[in-house]
Amino acid sequence: MTSPPKTAADGRHLQLDARAIALLLGCCAIWGLGQVATKLTLAEIPPLLQAAARSAGAALLLLAWCRWRGPAFWQQLMQRDGSRRGGVLAGLLFAAEFACIFIGLQYTSASRMVVFIYLAPFVVALGMPFIARSERLSAWQLLGLLAAFSGVVFAFYEGFLQPTAGPRQWLGDALGIAAAVLWGLTTLVLRGSRLGQVVPEKALLFQLGVSALALAAASWAAGETWPRVLTAASLAPMAFQIGVVSFASYLVWFWLVRHYPATRLAAFTLLTPVFGLLAGVGLLGEPLTARLVLALVTVCGGIALVNLAGRKA
Secondary structure, eight states, X not given: OOOOOOBOTTSOBSXXXXXXXXXXXXXXXXXXXXXXXXXXXXXXXXXXXXXXXHHHHHHHHHHHHHHHTOHHHHHHHHSOOSOHHHXXXXXXXXXXXXXXXXXXXXXXXXXXXXXXXXXXXXXHHHHGGGTOGGGOOOHHHHHHHHHXXXXXXXXXXXXXXXXXXXTTHHHHHHHHHHHHXXXXXXXXXXXXXXXXXXXXXXXXXXXXXXXXXXXXXXXXXXXXXXXXXXXXXXXXXXXXXXXXXXXIIHHHHHHHHHHSOHHHHHHHTTHHHHHXXXXXXXXXXXXXXXXXXXXXXXXXXXHHHHHHHHHHO
16 A cells, blocks of 8 residues: 655645656657747747747637636636736746747757756756755755756767857857746746745746737837748647647646646656657657667656655655
């Protein structure tokens, strides 16, 4: 007979259980495809406008979902609970993050972008002890985090030797690093403000709604225009971004951040770049190399060290 998962005083789980791990794996697999979908859509829809449309479309889906949950849930969603300030801040950080990603993808490859974005767990690991002392990482956990990220870099090492994306690849890479910092800060705001105590739907609605308005304003200021003709080549990946990435997977992620340790969740997201490579093998026929296999083993080992060391502590 298994013992129930340990919880903190505020009801959060202290460890990742099988349900959390399964949901995380699903999110990582989806996010591994997300950068590819964005890159494909950029062929027809400019970056800021695409990001705004993605947030707006996902916000409408989320509102429909909340209405379907019933009047009592809708009332809970709309009540004043002191989360507005944190929600607006998280939404602005969210908008800035995706502005960096979508603009950066014009100058660097999707595979390189996804590597730099997943510097975010280090931002969370450094900042979380100031918010929740119980989530301070031990030396072994920090070692596991470094090992996992080293595995990601090793998988992409050959692409770092030559600027295959063009002379301004450095700009896209820099924007990827900025996006990682912004994502990490968003996670810290979710845990450190009243936003971390509301239902996940409300936290996500703040991010999607505020970011849609901010990104639309930025798109207008940049002079972007909606394309006259759209084809399935951009509509299909755009639909995937709205329905699967921005609505379904983010809703799951917000629920996880509310109920489980953010530092261990962030460590698990380092699987996302590897899932992106595996998708290339399975969907695009790219070769499965020994480098990729070794990287996958290293990432999984690092994540296991973060979580097992935490359980022993």
